[in-house]
Amino acid sequence: MLTLKKFEEAYEVVQKVILPTKLVKSDYFSNQTGNTVYFKPENLQLTGAYKIRGAYYKISTLTEEEKARGLVKASAGNHAQGVVYAAKAYGVNATIVMPTTT
Helix, strand or coil, rough: CCCCHHHHHHHHHHHCCCCCCCCCECCHHHHHHCCCEEEHHHHHCCCCCCCHHHHHHHHCCCCCCHHHHHHHEECCCCCHHHHHHHHHCCCCEEEEEECCCC
């Protein structure tokens, strides 16, 4: 079950590899919508997307036996980049399967 403690543990683990990104106000979209709109530029992460967080944390929770077996991941792009980065960081072999259209 997901608990606050688990989220806090995950936060601590991923802090090792993510870059802090600040919210950026968009005057254009704020004006267009009549609201205050902010963007969080996660494209500035090392892998170009926020998906590094889930991949890195998940791999950190694998047993040594599971890590030794390696990973197979199907993705159209962003999550695969996170998996590859995290697998390399943990020394885990990863096979990525992607559609030919990607």
